[in-house]
Amino acid sequence: MRRRKKFLLVVGARPNFMKAMPLYRALKSKFDIFDPVLLHTGQHYDYEMSKAFFEDLELPEPDIYLNAGSDTHARQTAKIMMGIEDVLMGDNYDLVIVFGDVNSTMAAAIAASKLLVPVAHVEAGLRSFDRTMPEEINRVVTDVLSDLLFATEPSGLKNLKSEGISDEKIHFVGNLMIDTLISYREKAARSDVLDRLGLKLGEYALLTLHRPSNVDNPQKFGEIWGALMEISEKITIVFPAHPRTKKRIEEFEMPIPHSIRLLPPLSYIDFLALQMGARLVLTDSGGVQEETTALGVQCITIRENTERPITVEVGTNWLVGTSPDAIKDAAFRILNGESKTGSQPPMWDGHAADRILEVLEEWEPY
Numbered sequence: 001m002r003r004r005k006k007f008l009l010v011v012g013a014r015p016n017f018m019k020a021m022p023l024y025r026a027l028k029s030k031f032d033i034f035d036p037v038l039l040h041t042g043q044h045y046d047y048e049m050s051k052a053f054f055e056d057l058e059l060p061e062p063d064i065y066l067n068a069g070s071d072t073h074a075r076q077t078a079k080i081m082m083g084i085e086d087v088l089m090g091d092n093y094d095l096v097i098v099f100g101d102v103n104s105t106m107a108a109a110i111a112a113s114k115l116l117v118p119v120a121h122v123e124a125g126l127r128s129f130d131r132t133m134p135e136e137i138n139r140v141v142t143d144v145l146s147d148l149l150f151a152t153e154p155s156g157l158k159n160l161k162s163e164g165i166s167d168e169k170i171h172f173v174g175n176l177m178i179d180t181l182i183s184y185r186e187k188a189a190r191s192d193v194l195d196r197l198g199l200k201l202g203e204y205a206l207l208t209l210h211r212p213s214n215v216d217n218p219q220k221f222g223e224i225w226g227a228l229m230e231i232s233e234k235i236t237i238v239f240p241a242h243p244r245t246k247k248r249i250e251e252f253e254m255p256i257p258h259s260i261r262l263l264p265p266l267s268y269i270d271f272l273a274l275q276m277g278a279r280l281v282l283t284d285s286g287g288v289q290e291e292t293t294a295l296g297v298q299c300i301t302i303r304e305n306t307e308r309p310i311t312v313e314v315g316t317n318w319l320v321g322t323s324p325d326a327i328k329d330a331a332f333r334i335l336n337g338e339s340k341t342g343s344q345p346p347m348w349d350g351h352a353a354d355r356i357l358e359v360l361e362e363w364e365p366y
């Protein structure tokens with residue numbers, strides 16, 4: 001019998017979990033061909049930022065947990081690299097699979113390629129062309145080191161080609177996160193989160209905000225917060241806050257009106273249910289731009305750029321920048337009935353994991 005292909009799937013931070021789940025499950029279903037091992041770096045460690053997602057997504061406990069925790073970028077990246085190096089030196093892996101653009105993604109790609117273990121990058125080629133964003137550095141470094149690059153949207157293909165990455169490494173497969181959304185949207189529709197929070201369908205706005213460039217500077221955060229307070233006079237804003245943002249709200253002593261409902265981070269199903277029922281979503285997240293496009297919900301992106309242009313080109317994403325006037329203008333237009341009629345980006349059809357599996361079945365370890 002042929003030896004099974006042994007893959008190390010590396011996850012670490014909240015947005016990784018919903019991307020890894022469908023692929024992990026698909027690989028497990030072909031247990032005669034693949035031997036997937038799930039490693040959690042511990043970059044995110046709070047129950048709400050990590051375990052709650054494993055529970056909602058019915059993922060097993062990770063096979064390996066590194067406990068890297070929070071630190072400066074270099075220290076966190078170094079801890080993860082050291083942990084992954086130990087794991088890779090202790091066993092023979094054929095491939096390391098990394099997801100998205102967080103520090104765990106780049107750290108795993110560097111550690112693996114130094115040991116000559118091939119790397120596959122899921123969500124390759126996205127570019128904001130803004131190197132002040134830590135994720136952009138993670139994307140560029142991970143892509144240049146990867147042997148298999150799985151792109152979610154056409155811009156990813158174009159960017160990789162223009163950076164000189166050879167065609168045979170690149171595969172346009174669609175979006176694993178949307179596989180997860182499609183398989184859990186019915187369950188989310190049955191969630192009682194709106195009742196628990198006393199909200200009515202279509203009568204609230206949902207907010208996420210955690211980019212360092214938006215929340216770490218008191219003046220910038222203050223300006224954005226001012227716009228949000230004005231919007232909340234017209235519609236209740238529900239705000240499950242990232243721990244980084246919660247700390248900043250306390251540190252900068254931001255006023256919290258009753259019309260902004262500050263909550264702890266929510267689980268996957270509850271957050272999906274809130275997106276599905278929202279009149280509009282305001283965000284600076286990457287994934288939320290994609291999920292709202294898949295759901296056809298109007299999304300105001302509080303950023304100057306996006307690495308996910310397909311959500312603006314064919315989806316429901318309003319990329320407005322970070323000026324208070326632009327944020328308010330977009331929100332009031334939506335509240336007055338304007339909307340972007342979105343369509344589904346190509347291959348966001350719930351079958352990205354199947355396409356990746358086909359590539360991995362063909363792919364031979366070296």
Ligand code: UD1
Nearest residue numbers: 013014015043044045046049070071102103134135243244
């Ligand atoms: C990380 C990703 C970002 C992603 C976000 C999603 C990087 C560079 N950034 O940002 O791309 O959009 O995750 O959530 O990888 N903290 C906790 N509990 C936790 C985790 C973090 O309290 O479980 C706090 C700590 O104070 C920590 C801070 O949040 O210092 C930032 O965490 P970190 O993982 O460094 O970056 P994120 O801002 O979460």
